[in-house]
Structures are given as structure tokens and as C-alpha cells.
Amino acid sequence: MEEQAILDAVRALALAHPEVAFTVEIEGRTRARWERADRFARAVAVLGGDAADYREGRAMHEGVSVWGVFALPTHTHRDASKVFWLVNGRPIRDRMLLSALRRAYQDVMLSERFPIAVVCIEMDPAAVDVNVHPAKREVRFARPAAVRQAVVQAALEAIGQGGAHAASALADDAVRLLAPRSSPSASAPVAPRSMAPEPLAVEEPQAAWAFARPHPFGRPLGQVQKRYIVTETTDGLLLIDPHAVHERILYERGKALLAQSGSFPAQRLLAPHHWRPDAEAHAWLKAHAKDLARFGILLAEDEDGWRILGVPALLAGQEAPERIVEGWVQAAIAVGDVPSSEQGPRIWRKWFADRACKAATTFGRAMTMEEIEALLAQMAETPNIAQCNHGRPTYVRLGLKELERLFARG
Ligand SMILES: [Zn+2]
Structure with a gap:
């Protein structure tokens, strides 16, 4: 318990000071280590996972400035323990801010899940009372509605940028599910991916097939079991659930x-x-x-x-x-x-x-190639397309890296 309190305290310091490297050793064991980084990379290092699964969001509202790192809506957590709040560099907890943040995600995330985020709020110190709680973890804002509004705006900006991207964690889950139990790759630690967000875009249309313009969701190959659409992208494949789309x-x-x-x-x-x-x-x-x-x-x-x-x-x-x-x-x-x-x-x-997710007209119906192409074209123009309104993913992307892990080549 004490150990957890130490880690929490250092984590908050690490978030506030990305330019400083931190190592936490407890009884000779290294419990956490954060290299010097910019604030985005530091936030991702503290939150865990792949940088491609996060987006930055900013907002300025009535003198409240918010900068944050927010996970894609399909990259979620079971509770609020992966939401970190800093007010003028000081770690805080605030139930109203948390529910405002969940509201920002409400039509892109599974309702029982929680976002993953680091939210940094800067404001006039006179407009926030830090002496409410003995441990100073709770604060009182002079104008809480303005703070909530700024947080929601920043989160919505990040969600808007990331709305077409499915979390890479989904591909990791897929590999774990598909890989044979005895395969060493199934239990091997997942190699960290490149820090740069990978673009979805197909670079060059293939000779045998081309849309009028480059297509982000790939070249359709067909449909599996009258349900899932398979497309080929430049670096792997997508499995698409046409109903969720x-x-x-x-x-x-x-x-x-x-x-x-x-x-x-x-x-x-x-x-x-x-x-x-x-x-x-x-x-x-x-x-x-x-x-x-x-x-x-x-x-x-x-x-x-x-x-x-x-x-x-x-x-x-x-x-x-x-x-x-x-x-x-x-x-x-x-x-x-x-x-x-x-x-x-x-x-x-x-x-x-x-409305139940399964009330689908496209569920279990064979689609023609033209219908599939039309659906892919609509996907490219629709906001938040990586998940249905309930927060279920609309597609899973299996890159070459994941395919190689599946076949124990990785
Ligand atoms: Zn749904």
C-alpha cells in the first residue's frame, strides 16, 4: 500500500516534469523508470501501451487552458485508475471532471469502460482552492463549469482526430486469441511499436483495382461467413464488421x-x-x-x-x-x-x-462487391468510424507484424 502511494506520487511528478528522468527503486528492485521525454511521450510512458493509441487535445475556455493525452475510444480501462489530472502541475482527483470526461466519450466508448488519459489544466491559481482536503488531492474551482467545458473540448478534439483509428491493442488481443496456445509467440512479450502514429492510408492503388481516390480502408478481398469484410492494406489486412460500420x-x-x-x-x-x-x-x-x-x-x-x-x-x-x-x-x-x-x-x-448492437440489416447477409466498396467509401467520410455508437470496434487491423507473430515469424 505504501509502495503504491510512493509510485503514485512519483508518477505525478513524472507527468509534471517530462524533462527529468525518473527511476523508482524500492528495496533494491526497480519499480518504474521513465526516460527524459517530451510531455506527450512521457504521458504515454506513464499510461502504458502504444503511442499510436493516443491523441493530444487542447482547449482554452474562459481563462482555463487544457492540454491532454487521450486514448482512442477502443483503448479503454476497467476503472478510473488510468485517468490522471494535474492542476497547475499538482495532481488532483475530481469526480465532476471525471464524469465530464466520460461524457465526452459517451457515444464512442462502451458505457461500462473508462477512458485512459492525462489531463493538464492551467489556470489562475486564485481561481482554484487547493486547501479543501488535508492531502490536497481535492480542489475547489471558482468556476467548475468552465473547467469541465475546457476538459470536454480538449477530449473531443483528441477523439475527433483519432475517431477513425482502431486501437492497436485490438490486434494484440486478436493475435492472442488466434495464436496456438503452445506457440512461443503467444506468450512472448509484445514488442513496442514505433512511436509515430501509423497512417491508415493506402499509398498507391493497385493495378488490378483502384478507387477514384486513395482509400484508407483498403482493397476489398471479400466477405467471411456472410459477415466480416476482409480488405488488404499496404501493410496487412483489416477485418471489418459491416454491421458496426x-x-x-x-x-x-x-x-x-x-x-x-x-x-x-x-x-x-x-x-x-x-x-x-x-x-x-x-x-x-x-x-x-x-x-x-x-x-x-x-x-x-x-x-x-x-x-x-x-x-x-x-x-x-x-x-x-x-x-x-x-x-x-x-x-x-x-x-x-x-x-x-x-x-x-x-x-x-x-x-x-x-438499440441493440445486433439489430442489423447487414448482419448475416452476403454483400456484393459494389455494396462493400460503397460501404468502404462511406467509412472514409464518417466521423468516429473506428467504433459503433456503443463503443464496439468496427474493424481490427492486422499488420504484417501481427501476421508474422501469428505464424511465429515475429
Ligand atoms: Zn453497437
Whole structure:
């Protein structure tokens, strides 16, 4: 326990002073060692793992300056122990800041997981009270909302930069799963990768196949078990889950529509669907059915329930009309009682979060090569494409290095 406290203290110093090398020896054993580095490399060394799995984020908000190193959304931890906070160089803990950080990751990360990050906050020392807690680990901010806002902005910047990149830890997991148990490579320590983030881009289109422009997600080879797409990149292959990709594309389209117009266009159903909601939904609809029209949901009450006349065009054909509407009503009830256009994005996020990952139209369906190419092209244009809205990865990249480890050549 004491040992842990020592390590924690030195770790905080190491984060605040990357220009100094640190070695922690406890009873003759080296417990930690950090070489001199720039602050990004030092943060990665303290957090652990591959530099390619981290991005920097910066923000300046009402006199609060934030710089941080944030893990990709598919590189996560089981608890908050890998989130480090420094305020003017001093290590702190703050539950509100932690929940703000988790909120920044909320539609790109598995809900039960935690981010991995180092967050450095600089501000006027007069605006932060460090004498709240005897050990001075807790502080009180004069304007906590401004600090939270700056942290969220910095995290979102990092997530935006890294949103198309799947964590390299996924490839390590894949190799561990696939490699024969007896193979020495399965238990051998993973060699540290190069510190430079690797670009996903294909450098030159191949002669037998070319997109109109260079394609970041590779040359499609085909589909495995009517499900996973395999593509070849310049340095290996990608295994792509088209369902998870489709989920992210749909989610981002909805977000963009709501941001542009605050509404979803409706698609009228050829034949209205009769629907009997539960008592709570029915009572809510009595008051609010008309408010749902701006979200493309057209309803009319009849003797023993409702007729669904239209659903959001975006979702038409994705799921049964009553499932779309039922989910939307439940999401609207959860978000608040008057569904206004400002609440659209929150209702949409909730609707999508509650929707099971497996409710896929592309699940278990053979795709044509044209469909695969169209999907890859959409992937290239969609934000946060490396994970579905639930935080599951959309692809795993196996580079030559991982393939060589699989075949015990590494
Ligand atoms: Zn999902």
C-alpha cells in the first residue's frame, strides 16, 4: 500500500516534469523508470501501451487552458485508475471532471469502460482552492463549469482526430486469441511499436483495382461467413464488421441532420401500422404525439391504439415501424417531457444507445462487391468510424507484424 502511494506520487511528478528522468527503486528492485521525454511521450510512458493509441487535445475556455493525452475510444480501462489530472502541475482527483470526461466519450466508448488519459489544466491559481482536503488531492474551482467545458473540448478534439483509428491493442488481443496456445509467440512479450502514429492510408492503388481516390480502408478481398469484410492494406489486412460500420454511419447521419435542421424528414408508410403501446407510452402520446412529427414520426390515434403513418426516412426499412416509434417514445420520455428540436440530439443518442448492437440489416447477409466498396467509401467520410455508437470496434487491423507473430515469424 505504501509502495503504491510512493509510485503514485512519483508518477505525478513524472507527468509534471517530462524533462527529468525518473527511476523508482524500492528495496533494491526497480519499480518504474521513465526516460527524459517530451510531455506527450512521457504521458504515454506513464499510461502504458502504444503511442499510436493516443491523441493530444487542447482547449482554452474562459481563462482555463487544457492540454491532454487521450486514448482512442477502443483503448479503454476497467476503472478510473488510468485517468490522471494535474492542476497547475499538482495532481488532483475530481469526480465532476471525471464524469465530464466520460461524457465526452459517451457515444464512442462502451458505457461500462473508462477512458485512459492525462489531463493538464492551467489556470489562475486564485481561481482554484487547493486547501479543501488535508492531502490536497481535492480542489475547489471558482468556476467548475468552465473547467469541465475546457476538459470536454480538449477530449473531443483528441477523439475527433483519432475517431477513425482502431486501437492497436485490438490486434494484440486478436493475435492472442488466434495464436496456438503452445506457440512461443503467444506468450512472448509484445514488442513496442514505433512511436509515430501509423497512417491508415493506402499509398498507391493497385493495378488490378483502384478507387477514384486513395482509400484508407483498403482493397476489398471479400466477405467471411456472410459477415466480416476482409480488405488488404499496404501493410496487412483489416477485418471489418459491416454491421458496426453501418451503425456508426446511421448514427452520424442522424446527428448531422439534427444539427442542420433540428428535424428528421418523414417517410410515409404505404400501409399504416397499427400499434398498441403500453399505458405509460399511451398517456405520453396523448399529450405529445404531434411533437414527434418534427422527428419524422407521424401518428394518428384510433379506437384501441395508434396508427403509425410515417417514420423517419433515415430509419425506414432499418427496423419495424412500431419498434422505431416505441424506442423513440421511450427515449423522449427518458430525456424529458416536451420533445423539442433542441432535445432531438439527446433523444437520438438515447434511441441509438438503447438499440441493440445486433439489430442489423447487414448482419448475416452476403454483400456484393459494389455494396462493400460503397460501404468502404462511406467509412472514409464518417466521423468516429473506428467504433459503433456503443463503443464496439468496427474493424481490427492486422499488420504484417501481427501476421508474422501469428505464424511465429515475429
Ligand atoms: Zn453497437
